[in-house]
Amino acid sequence: MMLDNSKSLFDRAKKILPSGVNSPVRYYYPYPFFAVSGKGSTMLTADHDRYVDYCMGYGSLLLGHSYSTVNEAVKSQIDHGSLFCVPTEAEVQLAELISKAVPCAEMVRIVNNGVEATTNAIRLARAFTKKKKIIKFDGCYHGAHEYVLPNLGSNGDISEGILNEVYSQTLVLPYNDSEKLEQVIKQDDDIGCVIVEPVAANMGLVLPEKQYLNEIRRITRQNDIVLIFDEVVTGFRLALGGAGEFFGIKPDLATYAKAMGNGFSIAAIAGKKEIMEQLSPSGKVYQASTYAGNPACVSASIATIKVLNDAKNDIYPRIAKTCDRIVCGIRDALRNFKLDYVINNIGSMYQLFFTDKNVKNAVTAGKSDPVLFRKLYDELLKRGVFIPPSRLETCFVSYSHSEEDSDKTVESYFESLRKLKESL
Ligand SMILES: Cc1ncc(COP(=O)(O)O)c(C=O)c1O
The missing domain is CATH 3.90.1150.10 (Aspartate Aminotransferase, domain 1)
Incomplete structure (x- = not known):
């Protein structure tokens, strides 16, 4: 052609x-x-x-x-400024909308994209549990960052330029195999988090088998491991409350991006208050961004979520x-x-x-x-x-x-x- x-x-x-x-x-x-x-x-x-x-x-x-409703919201915002770097009411409104829609979202931090959301969710989980290792699943993709690049989805190869010391802290297990997960967790008491795409959309589309997500929830809860649902794809798409609502399972933390902004660069980390409060400045987990909560993307996201909700x-x-x-x-x-x-x-x-x-x-x-x-x-x-x-x-x-x-x-x-x- x-x-x-x-x-x-x-x-x-x-x-x-x-x-x-x-x-x-x-x-x-x-x-x-x-x-x-x-x-x-x-x-x-x-x-x-x-x-x-x-x-x-x-x-x-x-x-x-x-989409016209989203466009109108952004157009009307940019006439009033595109970046303040001090808090705005709209950020609070957006976090409230997310918290209302998403069952696990006791608190929310707005970030710019999926990679920022998952990096900081994992950092939070490690800090909260005081454990070093994380588990991800073969073929799941969580963004192009060091913690999760081993066996990324979307057909990519393992990246050079990442320290072996970092790689070695990420254990990669097969998706849809909760027995293997339990076996590995039983033998290792230094695992701080399990991160999973509740529906895997980066190895083609792979659905969780019956009870798989429930089993992950049970195993992580019994072993004091933070469960992160990476809902960058499923959030606001599978249901307003994402896969958490669809499957009726509450992770400890969840990450959102894509559909929450209908094409604008915006994302969120959401989850349990006691974990979220570890974020700086009140907590000791450092996460920061000049563009987080920028008015244009926040207005796009508020408009999107309102349309979806209504x-x-x-x-x-x-x-x-x-x-x-x-x-x-x-x-x-x-x-x-x-x-x-x-x-x-x-x-x-x-x-x-x-x-x-x-x-x-x-x-x-x-x-x-x-x-x-x-x-x-x-x-x-x-x-x-x-x-x-x-x-x-x-x-x-x-x-x-x-x-x-x-x-x-x-x-x-x-x-x-x-x-x-x-x-x-
Ligand atoms: C499930 C999942 N998590 C995280 C990411 C990373 O998001 P971003 O590309 O916005 O950094 C993606 C991107 O495709 C994704 O599909």
């Missing part, structure tokens, strides 16, 4: 941006398309193509691109229904063409794996055929549908996706899968 404008922009970008991009998932061979604008469920490209978008800012745009009985069932229509359509097409597949889906998220094995952790997700997936990506793009280019990402449906979008998407999958089958 020749995307001439994107190609020449990429040639220019490569000269000044390492690999031509500002985040690795954005690059794929031979070059990615460049975006110009987004509205609702679609994105317009530098090559004048309009794609129905299922990447949606990797899950950030729950309401859709350029229309929750319409929004969550509607996006789940749209997602189900798409998943059912893809299943029908795959049965037709007799290709091995697994589709995992929950709420407004889905992913298709080209494998015949149940996908329940990083190892089984990794079995999904990358060549077939890449062909599918290209074929869908030709038909005006944009999904994340990696098989180890997740497709996201927004409130702006219409029935026509889902019909077009199903048709595009059908035609694309037909092409794939013919190419085998």
Whole structure:
């Protein structure tokens, strides 16, 4: 597929941006398309193509691109200032809204992005328990920082430039295996926290098996270990109160980002008062940021959460229904063409794996055929549908996706899968 404008922009970008991009998932061979604008469920490209978008800012745009209520809130704020670095009432209002929506959020600290939220949640957990080690799960991604880079999700390799001393304090266990977790915890009394994506969205989409999250909760509670739900993807998406509400489980701490700002850079750490109070300046866990609580992003987040709260009985069932229509359509097409597949889906998220094995952790997700997936990506793009280019990402449906979008998407999958089958 020749995307001439994107190609020449990429040639220019490569000269000044390492690999031509500002985040690795954005690059794929031979070059990615460049975006110009987004509205609702679609994105317009530098090559004048309009794609129905299922990447949606990797899950950030729950309401859709350029959602007017959020835009209006930001526009009206920036006329009154974009940064004060002293407290504002709006920050208090946002924290109150989060606390009302999220069952575990006795206290909240507003930060700028997912990586800041998880770094500081882990720091808090270590300080609170006075224990050094942390447990994360193979294939879960918690941001590009030292504590959690071993076995990151999203198909990345282990990063150089991180001290072995740091690596050695992070234990990586298989997802969906609570027996292994209990066994490791029984043998090691220096574990301060377990961090988990309650629904894993960075090894494709992997759902927690029945009782898995309950078991993690039981094991961590019995062993005085802080449980962190990384809800950067699931927060405000799976339900207003995120996975905590959806599964009825209260972690000690949780991190939020993406959907809470509908495309604006804002995040939060939330959790038990006795842990949150360890944050500086009252406590001894240092966390700080010039842009935390900046008025533009706070106003975007307040507007987003208000829309979600006011229309929750319409929004969550509607996006789940749209997602189900798409998943059912893809299943029908795959049965037709007799290709091995697994589709995992929950709420407004889905992913298709080209494998015949149940996908329940990083190892089984990794079995999904990358060549077939890449062909599918290209074929869908030709038909005006944009999904994340990696098989180890997740497709996201927004409130702006219409029935026509889902019909077009199903048709595009059908035609694309037909092409794939013919190419085998
Ligand atoms: C579950 C999860 N946690 C944390 C992060 C890091 O968030 P950010 O990219 O905003 O730093 C991501 C990013 O994709 C994520 O999916």
